Amino acid sequence: MIDDSLDAAHGAVSVAELHLSDELTAAGAPPASADAAEYALRLGDDALILAQQLGAWISRAPELEEDVALANIALDLLGHARSLLHHAGSFDGRSEDDLAYFRDEHEFRCAWIVEQPNGDFAQTIARQFVVATYMVELYEALRRSDDATLAAVAGKARKEVDYHRDHAVQWVLRLAGGTDESRRRLIRALDDVWPYVDELFRDDDLIDRLEGTAVRPSSLRDGFDAVVSTVFTEASLTAPEVAASAAGGRHGSHAAPLGRILAEMQVLARRYPGATW
């Protein structure tokens, strides 16, 4: 009854001995510079917080099929977050777990859009549509980074966020073309998230210093707008006319929602550091 795989589990190294860093650190990959580490935090925190938010949908989406889709997207994002936080930590010797669980709110560098609440299903989809469309443009360009680790992460992530965008686009079309109520909810949801679009495409001093390493956010805006325009045309939607939020997530300024998200995310690791009690 005790099969080979169980025996293998017994004979193998324990989980405690398996370290992600062994998987992630390509032999000889240089540590991140201070600036590249800060940039990796921005990207990694976007992925981490969005993954956490999407995880809340497991078994709560309107369809089991959709549960599976959102959980798969969350898993992809967790993978990107781990790689990016690992790279960020290579600068000063912190692990990806240190960065995920032991930073305070003002140390997080995610954009405000990923902190926006799940809301109803349409609000989650509107947020996904914006973020995934942005991420496709981002990772496509980041593949040419002169930071080999960032380029490698982008190469892998590019394929995955492509699926995330297709998933969101299909739902936007479905909700827009469904009932009066689904269309009304989608339009409201797009209005809710649109103030946070602008932040994703803002340049700053860090970006100026990382020429050739980071992607200039403003350079991604045309591609983003083209996709949005195509989808909105097909869905007979017009772009929301709302003022951009002053959102300052890239510099550690966050609104109330992030505090709640971090409280849930960090409670266990902080209460029992190392998780070995």
Next chain:
Amino acid sequence: MIDDSLDAAHGAVSVAELHLSDELTAAGAPPASADAAEYALRLGDDALILAQQLGAWISRAPELEEDVALANIALDLLGHARSLLHHAGSFDGRSEDDLAYFRDEHEFRCAWIVEQPNGDFAQTIARQFVVATYMVELYEALRRSDDATLAAVAGKARKEVDYHRDHAVQWVLRLAGGTDESRRRLIRALDDVWPYVDELFRDDDLIDRLEGTAVRPSSLRDGFDAVVSTVFTEASLTAPEVAASAAGGRHGSHAAPLGRILAEMQVLARRYPGATW
């Protein structure tokens, strides 16, 4: 900027037109009998409720690596649940979504162990260890079912629950051999879940009527005990001496925790049936 995959998404059928039933119903697969449907509900509900519970760990586990592991396990279980509920619904024309979201508490057939709270990490691991060890024995035997759909689901699930068991075993060993505190918490967690082990191995009239189709739960106990004994010996643990709970999940009797789990799981689908508003 608008690449082929986006174009493909536009040209392809919308999500609304993609139905799981097309994937799951093998051509010519006969619908479940009334008894087989009831049996499939027991197995499907175990998987569904456990998946929902594990989903709550996304980004909240003590390590990002563990987040990914638990999320993957939850996804596997969701897959099993969908297949099993789909089969159960083939008896009377209900969809897997009808069964997941529109049954009331007394209509659920899950065992009480999967309803037990996540608790601290050790409690989640103790629950995983029991359930995954049981599921390996269950699906191994169910592969020989004369119900072709159940046999096919079991064939696929068998490989996946093998990994779930290995994962739990490694954590049991790690916690047992860690610090005094981790060992104390694990022992407490095993004491907490052990009263609910017995229910998994109880036969009843339904099982008698399904000779050759269902697996006789009592026939799985020796295999379960052998694995537990091996692991406990290696971890220098003794089996908890606790009285078995009268747990009656297989007949729709549930305790308070399931009500809370279902409330979270079903709220969206019930508020907006069809999710198209």
